[in-house]
Amino acid sequence: MYVIVVGGGKVGYHLTRHLIEMGREVVLIERERGRVRELQAELKESVTYGDGTRVEILREAGANRADVVVAATGSDEANMVVCQVAKTVFLKPRTIARVSDPRNEAVFGALGVDMTVSSTRIIDAMIERQVGADDVVIPLLTLPRGDVEIVEVRLSDESPLVGRALRDLPFPAGSIVAAIFRGGKTVIPHGDTVLQKEDELVALVTSKDEKALRKMF
Amino acid sequence: MNTVILGCGRLGARAAESFLQRGFRVTVVDADEERLQALPQSPNLRTVSGDVVDDDALQRAFSEREDLCLVATGRDPLNILLAQKVRVRFNVPRVILRIFDPELAGVYRTLGLEVICPTLQALAEIERLAAPGPGKK
Numbered sequence: 001m002y003v004i005v006v007g008g009g010k011v012g013y014h015l016t017r018h019l020i021e022m023g024r025e026v027v028l029i030e031r032e033r034g035r036v037r038e039l040q041a042e043l044k045e046s047v048t049y050g051d052g053t054r055v056e057i058l059r060e061a062g063a064n065r066a067d068v069v070v071a072a073t074g075s076d077e078a079n080m081v082v083c084q085v086a087k088t089v090f091l092k093p094r095t096i097a098r099v100s101d102p103r104n105e106a107v108f109g110a111l112g113v114d115m116t117v118s119s120t121r122i123i124d125a126m127i128e129r130q131v132g133a134d135d136v137v138i139p140l141l142t143l144p145r146g147d148v149e150i151v152e153v154r155l156s157d158e159s160p161l162v163g164r165a166l167r168d169l170p171f172p173a174g175s176i177v178a179a180i181f182r183g184g185k186t187v188i189p190h191g192d193t194v195l196q197k198e199d200e201l202v203a204l205v206t207s208k209d210e211k212a213l214r215k216m217f
Numbered sequence: 218m219n220t221v222i223l224g225c226g227r228l229g230a231r232a233a234e235s236f237l238q239r240g241f242r243v244t245v246v247d248a249d250e251e252r253l254q255a256l257p258q259s260p261n262l263r264t265v266s267g268d269v270v271d272d273d274a275l276q277r278a279f280s281e282r283e284d285l286c287l288v289a290t291g292r293d294p295l296n297i298l299l300a301q302k303v304r305v306r307f308n309v310p311r312v313i314l315r316i317f318d319p320e321l322a323g324v325y326r327t328l329g330l331e332v333i334c335p336t337l338q339a340l341a342e343i344e345r346l347a348a349p350g351p352g353k354k
Contacts, residue, residue, distance in 0.1 A: 054318060107305055
């Protein structure tokens, strides 16, 4: 599998390092020379200099044989251009974009970006979880077209849902619990699965029903 | 005709003037108040002072039904994002955007956007001037 990462900030750097550790073939494109030198000191020939929003730079990086292109710059518009160019000019890699302004997520989904990751929303949800004792729904990923999300909920000790079976709970129509992480194991849930405290639920939910799902917790 | 111009730089400001002369209604959005104030006075002109990156500014600009939008900030990626946002979110039938990079201009033309590429246009003009023509030696 060949991955191209655009943007050598903290997100791009750690992602690239992780991918190399996992044995993946990866190239990181960074457009600031000074930063490229810093990155090359550690990541060697996996780092290349250039503006990843430009067609020829992506081509030189081997975008034609890339399986995945990750746009991880700090600029939403640059990330969108990277994904669209990758999809339009090259052989349709999967595209993943980092989004800083959550309001851009829906637009990205409608415009051919396969997945968006919004650190703003994830961190916001995590802060909420630190502040309140309530169960908080954390958005993990927005799926293609931007209208379905994968979210995670960790049940607190006081959660009113503990001890009840899934089928008895008022989940909105546009949602389904796909997996439960329980004590280091993954449980594939059914209607008769009873929730326990500290369960981590992973659910698919349409953006339309996300509010209703949040209200349950 | 109702028009919105995003970005009041050299192109945006001149386009606003030209549109007003044609009797269009024009809304210009820019974060720089001075640039907006330098526009010609006209009852058909409305200015929105705000960052085009900001949804609130866009919402104010597109409060009515618009026929045409010109996206002319100084940055290619921003113009590209804005043009598509305007098309998707505010249902503007005609969106024209400026892209300096000729290759990106080509990409977005194939994606169906109305792109002006000043670099390519200048190049065509240079080629025309440089070409040996009648009466030249």
